[in-house]
Amino acid sequence: MRLVSPNFSDIAEPNIEMKKFPDGDNYTCLPEIKDGEVYLFHRLYPEQDSALMQAFFMLNTLKRSGIKATLVSPYLPYSRQDKIFKKGEPLSAEIVCDLLSHSGAARLITVDCHFLKKEGTFKYGNLEIVNLSAKKLLVDYAKKLVGEIEVISPDMGANYLVAEFGGKSMKKVRGEYEKGEAAYRKIEKVEMDFDISGRNVLILDDMISTGGTMIKAIENVKKGGAKKVLCAATHGFFLKDSLQKLKNLCDYVFVTDSIPSAVSSVSLKDLLFSHTR
Numbered sequence: 716m717r718l719v720s721p722n723f724s725d726i727a728e729p730n731i732e733m734k735k736f737p738d739g740d741n742y743t744c745l746p747e748i749k750d751g752e753v754y755l756f757h758r759l760y761p762e763q764d765s766a767l768m769q770a771f772f773m774l775n776t777l778k779r780s781g782i783k784a785t786l787v788s789p790y791l792p793y794s795r796q797d798k799i800f801k802k803g804e805p806l807s808a809e810i811v812c813d814l815l816s817h818s819g820a821a822r823l824i825t826v827d828c829h830f831l832k833k834e835g836t837f838k839y840g841n842l843e844i845v846n847l848s849a850k851k852l853l854v855d856y857a858k859k860l861v862g863e864i865e866v867i868s869p870d871m872g873a874n875y876l877v878a879e880f881g882g883k884s885m886k887k888v889r890g891e892y893e894k895g896e897a898a899y900r901k902i903e904k905v906e907m908d909f910d911i912s913g914r915n916v917l918i919l920d921d922m923i924s925t926g927g928t929m930i931k932a933i934e935n936v937k938k939g940g941a942k943k944v945l946c947a948a949t950h951g952f953f954l955k956d957s958l959q960k961l962k963n964l965c966d967y968v969f970v971t972d973s974i975p976s977a978v979s980s981v982s983l984k985d986l987l988f989s990h991t992r
């Protein structure tokens with residue numbers, strides 16, 4: 716059986732009640748469940764901390780009823796905090812996975828999870844994760860737009876997204892944390908040491924957040940003489956005015972509907988539904 720959160724109403728009719736108490740605390744209420752196993756479709760972004768609490772509550776309800784639950788969420792928040800860069804930091808990615816497992820998730824189905832960097836089934840912390848990839852959907856969409864393309868990634872971490880298409884990767888170097896309230900490590904450089912002149916180029920990443928990585932990558936391929944430039948990712952946050960900046964810089968910008976936006980041209984529905992029932 717599929718349980719569908721209101722934040723997934725674009726792919727199926729929601730059947731979960733979700734509200735806020737007057738003080739802002741989350742309230743969730745699941746429908747009656749007859750099967751011994753469910754797929755819980757619930758996005759964990761935007762408002763990731765609140766969405767995680769809602770997930771914990773729903774998973775706990777299922778656990779107490781003895782129901783096996785698979786959480787289906789294409790984007791896993793905190794997945795970029797899987798390494799300790801500076802002494803004193805937590806392993807946030809592992810904590811989130813442990814909490815999901817502890818709350819009752821038998822497994823998580825997600826898409827292009829940042830720290831896994833390949834498709835398949837993995838154990839991370841105490842959680843079993845089925846990591847799907849949107850790479851083929853995104854590349855097929857790009858080919859429909861402009862025909863043959865070179866598929867490249869803006870850093871080595873996203874190389875797994877482009878390797879099967881014969882793609883190469885740029886090298887990104889991040890510096891120390893910047894001063895100020897935002898925990899952000901500045902991008903010092905993104906280097907490209909291969910030729911793309913005269914070709915249509917798709918720059919593919921797992922996510923676009925501030926757009927800083929993509930902007931530097933687009934500048935590189937334009938300098939390198941690319942014909943048409945497309946930029947795409949599985950997860951598009953498009954913080955601040957980054958979407959407009961990217962649109963101004965390249966020919967096409969698109970992402971999946973992992974996080975719905977004005978440029979979510981590629982649907983994950985069939986991919987997610989083919990792994991659930």
Ligand code: R5P
Pocket residue numbers: 795870872873920921922923924925926927928929
């Ligand atoms: C990091 O390694 C990720 O794969 C993305 O490249 C990164 O998160 C994109 O962030 P931003 O858009 O802020 O440069």
